[in-house]
Amino acid sequence: MSNLNGKVAIVTGAASGIGKATAMLLAQRGAAVVVADRHGDAAAEVAAAIEAVGGSAAAVTTDVAHEDQIEAMVATAVDRFGGLDILHNNAAILDPEVVSQDIDVTQIDADVFARVLQVNVGGYLLGAKHAIPHMIARGGGAIINTASSAGVQAEYVRPMYGTSKAAVIGMTRNIATRYGKDGIRCIAVSPGLIMTEAAVAAFPQEIVDGFVRHSLANRAGVPEDVAHLVAFLASDEAAYINGINISIDGGLSVHFPNYADDRDAMGG
Numbered sequence: 426m427s428n429l430n431g432k433v434a435i436v437t438g439a440a441s442g443i444g445k446a447t448a449m450l451l452a453q454r455g456a457a458v459v460v461a462d463r464h465g466d467a468a469a470e471v472a473a474a475i476e477a478v479g480g481s482a483a484a485v486t487t488d489v490a491h492e493d494q495i496e497a498m499v500a501t502a503v504d505r506f507g508g509l510d511i512l513h514n515n516a517a518i519l520d521p522e523v524v525s526q527d528i529d530v531t532q533i534d535a536d537v538f539a540r541v542l543q544v545n546v547g548g549y550l551l552g553a554k555h556a557i558p559h560m561i562a563r564g565g566g567a568i569i570n571t572a573s574s575a576g577v578q579a580e581y582v583r584p585m586y587g588t589s590k591a592a593v594i595g596m597t598r599n600i601a602t603r604y605g606k607d608g609i610r611c612i613a614v615s616p617g618l619i620m621t622e623a624a625v626a627a628f629p630q631e632i633v634d635g636f637v638r639h640s641l642a643n644r645a646g647v648p649e650d651v652a653h654l655v656a657f658l659a660s661d662e663a664a665y666i667n668g669i670n671i672s673i674d675g676g677l678s679v680h681f682p683n684y685a686d687d688r689d690a691m692g693g
């Protein structure tokens with residue numbers, strides 16, 4: 426089990442879903458965690474839950490669309506906990522009013538696209554911008570960027586989302602390449618379907634069943650699946666991993682698209 430004792434971490438979008446599970450697990454593994462989310466009250470609840478079981482946490486209200494708020498988030502880590510070792514860039518714009526406009530490239534509103542890029546890509550880039558100097562001051566650090574299967578493979582819908590997540594994977598390689606020899610590791614994780622509370626509410630059971638049918642696992646993902654990967658990648662045990670994108674999708678992306686049909690045809 427990866428040990429994060431003595432490390433300081435920031436998780437963005439940490440009030441719910443994957444970010445919340447990661448913040449809780451990093452703290453359980455010994456890191457002091459800055460729980461950052463645009464919903465400050467919900468972030469405070471996560472920080473309180475970490476402290477209730479003996480962990481160290483601080484909540485900050487951070488909208489990653491605003492550079493001054495990202496700077497303040499990083500300053501909280503440094504001022505409260507003495508430095509920064511781990512940044513999990515994870516917040517993404519998943520608001521129903523945006524997702525409902527992200528259906529077809531011929532109907533994209535340029536302002537909405539700019540907002541998606543500002544949060545999903547700019548938020549990560551600016552997080553890295555302000556984190557890296559503090560990490561280098563401590564001899565290095567790990568930046569884990571939550572991308573998505575939708576950044577590797579195309580969905581039928583969500584062209585803006587998919588474009589933003591592909592950009593995250595490219596940005597990850599760039600940061601690793603530029604700062605690897607300074608001790609910075611930057612790694613993308615690309616979840617498939619993860620049953621967060623929002624996903625449970627949003628996806629009809631037929632869609633979930635379709636994912637599972639094409640997956641090599643017998644279930645959809647849960648936030649803790651991603652949290653465990655992030656905790657490992659953030660630890661010194663992952664010291665030789667840099668710049669790559671790791672799919673965490675139950676094996677959905679490794680096989681021919683006719684996998685489930687072949688399996689059915691063979692009575693599997």
Ligand SMILES: NC(=O)c1ccc[n+]([C@@H]2O[C@H](COP(=O)([O-])OP(=O)(O)OC[C@H]3O[C@@H](n4cnc5c(N)ncnc54)[C@H](O)[C@@H]3O)[C@@H](O)[C@H]2O)c1
Pocket residue numbers: 437438439440441442443444461462463464487488489490515516517518519544571572573574615616617618619620621622623624
């Ligand atoms: N759940 C999935 O199936 C899935 C699959 C692939 C990728 N992802 C990615 O995982 C990450 C987390 O998503 P989730 O599924 O846990 O969703 P979620 O809605 O449960 O959590 C997202 C969190 O980000 C916060 N947030 C949104 N915009 C923000 C902003 N501008 N500044 C700060 N915080 C902001 C929200 O308040 C929320 O707490 C996202 O990057 C998402 O694209 C999720």
